[in-house]
Amino acid sequence: MVIGGITPEAFAFGLFTILTLGGALGVALNRNLVRGAVWLIVSLFGMAGLFVLLSAPFLAAVQVLVYIGAIGILITFAVMLTRSMTNLRERFTNQWWMSAIVAGLFFLFLLLGVVAPVWGSLSPDQAPAIVGTTEQLGVSFVDGNQFVLPFEVVSLLLTAAIIGAIVIARHQEEEE
Amino acid sequence: MDIPSFADLNLGVTLPAVFLALGTTVLLLIDAFLPKERRHLTAWFALAGVLVSFVLTLFNFGSSETALAGMFVADSFTGFMNLVALTAAAITILLSIDYLKRTGNARGEFYSLLLLSTAGAMFMASANDLIVVFVALELLSIPLYIMAAFRLNNAKSEESGMKYFILGAFSSAFLVYGSALIYGATGTTNLQEILASIGGIVEAGSSAIFYLVIGAALIVVGLGFKVAVVPFHMWTPDVYEGAPTPVTAFMSVGAKIGGFAALLRVLVTALPFLVAGQTVEPVWQNTIMIVAALTLIVGNFVAISQSNIKRMLAYSSIAHAGYIMMAVAAAANPFTADFAARSALIYLLAYTFTNLGAFAIALAIEKDDGSGTDIKDFVGLARSKPVLAAAMAVFMFSLTGIPLTAGFTGKWFVFQATMQAGLVPLAVIGVLTSVVSAFYYVRIIVNMYLSDGEGDEAAGATPLVNWAVYISFAGTLLLGVFPILATNLTETVTLLASVAP
Numbered sequence: 001m002v003i004g005g006i007t008p009e010a011f012a013f014g015l016f017t018i019l020t021l022g023g024a025l026g027v028a029l030n031r032n033l034v035r036g037a038v039w040l041i042v043s044l045f046g047m048a049g050l051f052v053l054l055s056a057p058f059l060a061a062v063q064v065l066v067y068i069g070a071i072g073i074l075i076t077f078a079v080m081l082t083r084s085m086t087n088l089r090e091r092f093t094n095q096w097w098m099s100a101i102v103a104g105l106f107f108l109f110l111l112l113g114v115v116a117p118v119w120g121s122l123s124p125d126q127a128p129a130i131v132g133t134t135e136q137l138g139v140s141f142v143d144g145n146q147f148v149l150p151f152e153v154v155s156l157l158l159t160a161a162i163i164g165a166i167v168i169a170r171h172q173e174e175e176e
Numbered sequence: 177m178d179i180p181s182f183a184d185l186n187l188g189v190t191l192p193a194v195f196l197a198l199g200t201t202v203l204l205l206i207d208a209f210l211p212k213e214r215r216h217l218t219a220w221f222a223l224a225g226v227l228v229s230f231v232l233t234l235f236n237f238g239s240s241e242t243a244l245a246g247m248f249v250a251d252s253f254t255g256f257m258n259l260v261a262l263t264a265a266a267i268t269i270l271l272s273i274d275y276l277k278r279t280g281n282a283r284g285e286f287y288s289l290l291l292l293s294t295a296g297a298m299f300m301a302s303a304n305d306l307i308v309v310f311v312a313l314e315l316l317s318i319p320l321y322i323m324a325a326f327r328l329n330n331a332k333s334e335e336s337g338m339k340y341f342i343l344g345a346f347s348s349a350f351l352v353y354g355s356a357l358i359y360g361a362t363g364t365t366n367l368q369e370i371l372a373s374i375g376g377i378v379e380a381g382s383s384a385i386f387y388l389v390i391g392a393a394l395i396v397v398g399l400g401f402k403v404a405v406v407p408f409h410m411w412t413p414d415v416y417e418g419a420p421t422p423v424t425a426f427m428s429v430g431a432k433i434g435g436f437a438a439l440l441r442v443l444v445t446a447l448p449f450l451v452a453g454q455t456v457e458p459v460w461q462n463t464i465m466i467v468a469a470l471t472l473i474v475g476n477f478v479a480i481s482q483s484n485i486k487r488m489l490a491y492s493s494i495a496h497a498g499y500i501m502m503a504v505a506a507a508a509n510p511f512t513a514d515f516a517a518r519s520a521l522i523y524l525l526a527y528t529f530t531n532l533g534a535f536a537i538a539l540a541i542e543k544d545d546g547s548g549t550d551i552k553d554f555v556g557l558a559r560s561k562p563v564l565a566a567a568m569a570v571f572m573f574s575l576t577g578i579p580l581t582a583g584f585t586g587k588w589f590v591f592q593a594t595m596q597a598g599l600v601p602l603a604v605i606g607v608l609t610s611v612v613s614a615f616y617y618v619r620i621i622v623n624m625y626l627s628d629g630e631g632d633e634a635a636g637a638t639p640l641v642n643w644a645v646y647i648s649f650a651g652t653l654l655l656g657v658f659p660i661l662a663t664n665l666t667e668t669v670t671l672l673a674s675v676a677p
Contacts, residue, residue: 144185145245153299153311156197157318160292163204164322167285168337 013053019046033079041072058134186243189250192233192258193298199225200291207284215284219273222287226266226294233258238668242304246366249304252668256521257301257437259665260528261430263651265294267532268426270644271539275422275636278544281328289319293430300434304445306355306365309438313351313402316434317344320427324419330546336418343401343411351398357391358446360384367446374449385450392447392460396439396467403435405501406470409494413482416490421542421549424486425535428493429528436500436524440517444507444671461508465602468505471498472609480616485538485549488616489531492575495613496527502606503590506597507671515596518666519589525662526582526655530574533648537568540637540645553632554623560631564642565624567649572617574652577610582655585662 023043030036044067051060140146187194203225207218233255240251268290276282296316303309321344325337359365361384362373377384401408416424443460450458475495482488500520507516541557542548558565574581587610594603637645655662 147247147307149190149244149247149299150305150307150311152197153296153308153315156201156292156295157311157315159201159204160289160315160319160322163285163289164318167283167289167322168325 009053012049016046016049016053019043020050021046034076037072037075037079040075041068044068044072056133058137061134185245186241188243189236189239189241190243190248190302192229192236193295193302195232196225196229196262196291196298197295199228200288200295203291204285204288207288210284216273216282218284219269219287222291223266223269225291226262226269229298230259230262230266233262237665240668246368247305247308248299248302250302251670252666253437253440253517253521253671254298254302256525256665256669257433258298260521260525261294261297261301261433263525264426264429264433264528264532265290267536267644267647268422270640270647271422271425271532271536273640274638275420275539275641278636279327279420279546280544281326281420283326286323286326289323290426293317293319293323293426297430297434297437301437303438303441304367306358306367306370306442309442310348310352310355313399313434313438314348316430317348317402320344320423320431323423324415324427326423327420327546330418332418332546333420334418336415339411340415340419347398347401347408349398350394350401354391354394354396354398357387357394361387361391367441370446371449374447378449378451385452388447388450389459392443392450393463395442396460396463399435399439399442400467403432403439403497403500404494405467405497406474406494407467409471409474409497412494413487413490416493417484417486420546421486421535421539424489425532425539428489428531428535429524432493432497432500432527433524436504436520439504440507440520440671443504444513444517448508448510448513456510457508461505464501464505464508465599468498468501469602469605471495471501472605476609476612479613482616483551485551485554485620488551489534489538492613492616493531495609496523496531496575498609499523499587499590499606500527502594502599502602505599505602506590506593509597512593512597514670516593517671518663518669519586519593521666521669522589522655522659522662523586526574526586526652529582529648529651529655530571533567533645533652534571534575536641536644536648537564537571540564540634540641541632542636544635548632551620551623554620555627555629556631557624557634558631561634561637564634564637564645567645568624569621570649570652572620574656576614576617580653580656582652585655585659588659 020043023039023041023046026039027036027043030039044063048060048063048068051057051063141151142148203218203221206221207215210217236250237255238252239255242249269287272286272290276286293316296312296314296319299312300309300316303312321337321341323337324340325334327333355365358370361377362370364370364373374388377388397408401411404412416428419427443458443464447460448458450460452459472495475491475493475498479488479491479495482491500523503516503520503523507513507520509516538549540561541553554568557568570581574583577583577587587606591603591606594606
């Protein structure tokens with residue numbers, strides 16, 4: 001299906017690129033840290049969309065769960081806990097150009113790697129068709145020939161962590 | 177796809193650890209559904225679980241099988257480590273029941289966490305795969321972080337838990353990084369397969385050997401943090417001092433059991449032929465030797481200047497990690513590897529009884545608010561509590577390594593392994609630092625018997641704590657007088673799949 005010369009893939013790619021880059025710009029240009037954190041989540045969401053387009057649905061799900069779900073919230077909490085910084089509106093220090101140079105150099109380096117075949121050839125036919133990565137992963141977790149033991153031990157580990165969170169958080173309440 | 181039958185998984189040999197892990201989840205439910213006035217039963221259910229797992233271990237003892245597609249190995253090394261870990265857990269439960277009550281922290285979750293940690297140590301002892309080593313180490317550590325912070329409204333306990341958590345998480349990252357590099361070099365996380373692919377890498381002299389060396393170094397750093405060897409020991413005194421005393425007692429033993437089990441398995445089973453040039457010894461031997469020597473010297477000398485018993489025992493536990501590290505260094509030589517592994521096991525058992533006993537006495541004289549653990553609080557204990565004082569004297573002798581105590585048996589085996597491996601300077605350092613250690617251990621005995629002063633009434637010495645002392649005391653003496661008890665059990669320990677030609 002092609003609408004006005006644009007395939008749905010191209011449209012989605014454009015949308016996710018705008019989200020990713022726009023979000024990144026929002027992080028860099030915003031002076032309020034909480035808003036910066038929200039923009040970061042937008043940018044990370046765009047990245048998740050790009051992973052879907054690269055036929056890596058599992059990475060996309062992990063991106064949403066880990067980066068947006070956990071890390072985004074963690075950053076927001078950290079900002080809120082250091083409350084004095086929530087309303088920070090002062091100018092950045094004079095060293096901003098140093099970060100700009102480092103970021104620019106890093107960008108050039110990546111660009112070189114993507115455009116020039118420094119790290120091996122980049123012919124498009126290497127892109128794999130959608131593979132059931134999530135399905136394979138799920139099977140290998142419960143397959144007795146693969147990773148069932150670490151999987152079960154990790155589940156115990158999470159139980160321990162949850163008990164710990166409750167035990168430590170209940171401190172205040174039981175005092176009364 | 178190849179579908180395994182149930183029998184292929186060989187679940188029978190995993191039963192001791194799996195039973196404990198499953199039992200713990202049941203224990204959580206039992207604790208939640210018990211009526212409030214029966215909550216004190218949780219601890220006894222936990223103890224029963226430990227005993228059942230102990231019996232299951234004994235039934236499985238001496239087998240040498242892998243299970244779950246090579247992820248889990250059950251041999252006499254696993255069996256012995258399991259017995260040590262379960263003994264430590266049982267004594268810790270006895271110590272905890274009254275201590276938690278009198279300090280106002282009696283909550284049933286404690287026992288679930290303790291058992292989860294024990295299960296983690298058992299999984300580490302049976303790990304045959306770097307992934308299992310990592311997740312089992314976390315299962316061992318995370319409950320320990322929580323238990324370290326278990327004391328309500330106590331800044332020291334919270335600081336202890338926080339410090340332990342941050343440094344522990346940091347060290348886990350080293351372990352994972354090291355495992356990833358080894359996986360990158362060999363393409364597998366299974367210890368036997370790593371062993372098999374290393375020969376080719378070393379012979380071809382390919383650059384992958386650098387990844388292996390860096391990977392092994394990072395794994396030593398990560399596990400070194402857990403077992404508290406110098407220079408990764410900085411957290412130990414603060415964490416040991418702040419944590420509730422039964423937790424400190426368990427931590428000092430449990431973390432060492434898991435850490436040394438993994439260290440021996442990874443280094444001796446997977447990387448014994450990681451050699452450079454024409455030597456027999458792998459490249460990691462020198463590192464381990466230096467770490468062992470530093471640990472012995474720093475641990476023993478800094479312990480002298482401590483005035484708090486928990487801090488002193490913390491440095492003493494660092495020093496003892498050094499003695500076990502000597503055995504690891506000796507295990508680098510393929511011809512003495514099995515004997516060295518045996519000596520490490522015997523040392524761990526001896527250390528478990530002795531150290532838990534020493535902590536039990538420290539717990540007995542501790543006040544409800546956590547004070548009263550200074551060395552000078554031992555003054556006159558021989559008059560007020562002659563039995564406890566006598567037991568403490570024996571524990572101190574055992575930590576020093578005086579004959580007819582467990583400590584002597586352990587040290588004798590470790591020194592012998594070190595000599596057999598030809599590491600004479602290390603053995604000399606070990607003997608000399610043992611002499612130094614006598615200084616601070618004997619000071620406690622002097623305080624108890626020779627110093628004038630009114631003895632502490634030892635309010636914490638309830639019948640259950642006394643039982644823990646008696647059990648540790650019996651273990652310390654039995655192992656000292658009849659070392660054959662431990663040597664028999666470790667006779668079939670082999671970590672090396674095949675001895676080098």
